[in-house]
Amino acid sequence: MILSGDALTKRVSALGFFVLFPGFILYHTLVAMGMIPALLGGLFGVVSVMLFVVYCALLSSQLHVLLSATRGYALLTFAFFAYVLLWALVNFGLVGGGIMRAALIQTIETLVLWLVLFIMGYRVPLDSPRLARAFWLAFALIAGYLLFHVATTGQWMFFARRMVEEGGENVSTYQGYARSALVLLVFLIAISERAVVRAGLIVLGAFVMFVLGARSELYAFLALTLVLLLLWAGMSVKYMLTLLAVIAALIALVVSQFEALAGSRQLQVLDLSGTSSWLARQNLGQRASEQILANPLLGRFGGHIRSPEITGGYAHSMISAWVNYGLLGFVLYLGLTVSAFVGATYRLLFVGARDARWVFAFSINFVCLLLIVLAKPVFWPLPALGWGAFANALVTSRQRQSSDATQQAGPAGTRRGAPGQHDAARDSQGCNDNESGTSDLRPSAL
Template sequence: MNHAGMVRGPRGEQAVAILAFFLLFPGFFFYHTLLGLGVMGAFLGGFFAPASLLVVLPLIYMYLMRIRREPNRLAKPDIAFGIYLAYFSMVVAANAALGGKMVHVVHHILGILFLLNVFLIYKAIDFSGRQFRRIALLSLLAMSAIVFWFSIDGVFYLGALGIAKDADSLATYQGFSRSYLFTFVPVIAYTRSPWLRILLYCIGAPTLFFNTARSEFIALLFLIPIIEFYHSKNKLVVAFIFLVLAVAVKIYLEDIIALLPHNRILELLDLSQSTSANKRHHLTVYAIQTINEHPFLGDFGSYPPGLYAHNVLSAWVDLGIVGIVFLLGMITIPAIMMFIREYFSSRNYYEFLLPFSLASITLLLLLTSHFFTDMLIGATLGCYSTYWYGRKHDKRQPWPAGIALQREKPVHQALFTPARPAPPG
């Protein structure tokens, strides 16, 4: 087994974690595809909550047994995340006891469950392993094919077909895009071949564009320069290429728009005309008013169901100043530390690239569009925990030296070959 695999865990634990991953993400996508096509009814409701309840106990048991065998697996990121979830749970329990609206209580309990599951999954999986990469790549291709095939006028929305048996249970574009992004990031972070990465970008970006998921689409575009700058030997050349592309897009923007179908993502070009952006602005203003009135403890569930601030201020409203400071610290500090130690290293270290990529897009989305229970938080901290442990306990390499990148393999081999560290010395 490669170094990443030894850090991640035994084969049996890998199988459990991979099964949980594909159940919650590609599995969610395929379930709702079948639901939207009228092939079946919503026998599992919205799917994600029942699936999460199904996998949480095996994941917790597997994690605890691993800690029992190897106590030093309990890394600092695990402890910080555990403290955050404990504080979050205490706030929810206290408000439930004091008569808080049950709709908010249930929503936050599910948020805690989802965060925990994703943390345990992303901490356990060896994303460089052949087993994961094969299934993940096939899942990405299948999800993209579904989006392209069933899009109408450049928009993927299965509800528009009018054949779903339980249309009220059908996922929105957020659910489909979440499944795609959570699968795409681990794949792209461990892809060695630059040509394969370009191919994946050319498939992934149109998929999320047709899916009309603005936040996830921007996150993917934001991810591309992060990954390519890291891999490049001459970063000035890469910067020049991205600059030329940006200027070309600006010059030919009107011609490009004329070729594109009508899609809500185009609202990003003029947010003043976007009803969604205007609504989110008003919700942010309302959150700021709430924070001004309750600056220390916040005001849990003080908004109508679903009408929360679509940014990290939502944490201040529900968890108080302690909650938002702790949350931002858990993501920002690791991101800064990884950037300083690794990003400009002369060696490529794939175990770094995934948590750093996740931390970067998590911060972007928390600051701009996502609620504070965003599952990317759990994914970031799970991967960072493995990175932290690997750096601290890898006896072959002094902290914080990198693992050398071996020679690039042909595309057909890179598809199914796990990234392996170079031998010591």
């Protein structure tokens, strides 16, 4: 069987989507347990480079539809990628040196991840039953293992690196685990249709995110689920009851386990002033703000790098884009996520879209927008998945509109002037409708 470029891109995207997110958690846990060797290093970077090569070979088969059916959104995305690359090359060419070289490499690594996640989000088949089954199975394994961990150890935090005596650098930090778990949960919520299933996902998902230990992802997930339940509750009494049940379940869990949870890093948000990571981030943010004020138009490319070996000194928010890529880069970076979020919100609220693609596009762009405002630097690659998800939903909607218009017009050979023929063709189409339903390549300093 010979696959078309489009079909091959969909299959590669489905496989990559599974490997980079639920597969990432399974892989690193097995490495930490000593059950498999770290053949793929940290996995995310190595697999992303492999996907980058494949996507570059297949990109020509995607460009026509992608550029024509997204109302310029995809073109703006590619223009942003080109701008960032050109900006990095020009700055390196003008200044040179070890720090500029490190900044250039970091930018190229980020661009690889952006392109991979953008194309993946655009072509991942969200309506694939096989992909859904794989994600459900992975979620069951992950949640079951974490429940076992808490029950047997009494610890409400899971750090895979602590399971390894030697070679711990090959096991992901909690940030990598939380990133993958967040996307896994967003996908399952988007493709689920029953209120009770979504309620169970939210409660169990909150437990998973809590145990994995990343505060940003945990509270972004809780904020997303609250917004979704409020949105659905306004349309259905069933979801109103679901919202109340979820809130009651979470409150009961926290109250019953408050003593065990009181010392956890997740509840440190109640008093961040005493935490070292928060103070460090405040200092980095202040430094970035000073660099922007010193040069508000151009920023300071590589200004977060103190030495070629230490590249994690960026502000943990969207202003890191302003520092590194200037005002225009900041506007494009933020604008892509804002426009995707606003577009998906409009579809959900005013058009009444209930398709999994629009729910996923809204959800992933909501959490990305929230996190780049509050906690994540420009080198965090997940926003590109949101850009691709929005393009996916746009293209699918445009194709369905074209299909509907074709069905209403009748077969190509029908004469519009012949009485009764148009109605007969329309009825026939109705009866036979077959419309198918950081830079992460290296660890951060924080």
